[in-house]
Amino acid sequence: MGVLVVCSGGLDSVVLAHQVGKDRDLDRLLSFDYGQRHKKELDFAALAAADLGVRHDIIDISNVAQFLTGSALTDDVAVPDGHYAETSMQATIVPNRNAIMLSVAYGVAAGAGAREVAIAVHGGDHFIYPDCRPGFIDAFRRMENQALEGSWEIDLYAPYVDKSKADIVRTGAALGVKFERSWSCYKGGATHCGRCGTCVERAEAFHLAGVADPTDYEDADFWRSAGSP
């Protein structure tokens, strides 16, 4: 009955949506509004769903997120500039975010009769996000096998968990993904800022992949001086 893709509208999950759309039975895209400071990337998730001709649901979990304090993504804390892997980026951790989003996605998949939930976690996030590591993905899959035993069989598809963001850019290029139809910047400006952690990571990934970067950055060269992890 198909695959439900957790899609934020960022580069990784937009490429994943296109990959599933080509190789598997894509059912729908699912986004989360957790009260992030800007919702611009959700428009890009909607764009990906339209491009792929599938349903797009946005689940508002901001009622939940207001209890999860201490993160620059949702709180009134300044977004740090610099490389994603630096300690300063730990300010962008939302406690238990992937477990919450995946648990909800599994519930939605069960209700929709979908057989697989797909998420675009990747190796570049391993440094500071434990809930992006292979150990978490495996443990989550086993937990859901127990939770849904006898009622639903839903698998977790995380094809990028051992790959780099540069690998994802290469995959997207091979699929013909229009990368400008994805949004990475933590700030919600007219163009990508080029200075925040995800902008630096994005620009660097295109460079490492040897793929031309179509992104319009306000500060296009900042990433070169931000340094590798």
Place this chain on the structure above:
Amino acid sequence: MGVLVVCSGGLDSVVLAHQVGKDRDLDRLLSFDYGQRHKKELDFAALAAADLGVRHDIIDISNVAQFLTGSALTDDVAVPDGHYAETSMQATIVPNRNAIMLSVAYGVAAGAGAREVAIAVHGGDHFIYPDCRPGFIDAFRRMENQALEGSWEIDLYAPYVDKSKADIVRTGAALGVKFERSWSCYKGGATHCGRCGTCVERAEAFHLAGVADPTDYEDADFWRSAGSP
């Protein structure tokens, strides 16, 4: 830094709240509004928090629950009468409910600096609810160890997972819990109906425990004819 107790206002979780209040460092009670057809039990969770002198938060996840279809607890499906363990009660399954609630509870615990999340799942629920079984509890604990690795250490406390509801009644009686300050009935009437699955299970548990049942049931004897699982 304390224990966060997931408390619906039902008999099991109210007894658990009192047990944690006596034996451990109770931090707060956490309830979920998932769009259940009546919210009466949430008032009893608030009552328990007041009795224990701790904070009580209600997290509204009805935005999530509207995507989780097919359950009599939230949908417009008739609540079946009869014993809890009967097949008809499968209509009351909310897909992935405990994984969703526990994931959110862990996120709240992380934000609050709590060290433990407590939940009152028990052996009587094992027949039809896979997410109440020991295998689920163990797998969930391991999943969260991975998800929060290096940032937070939070344990899962489920002391009733191998006990019966009658055991919980005995525990509550020993603690002096005022059972009438808890609510089990799936219907939201002035008194417990006595006929729905949780009313039958409640009345039977007092009988099996040999504890006087202070509950005011509309149909006080129905449970005797509903039969054991």
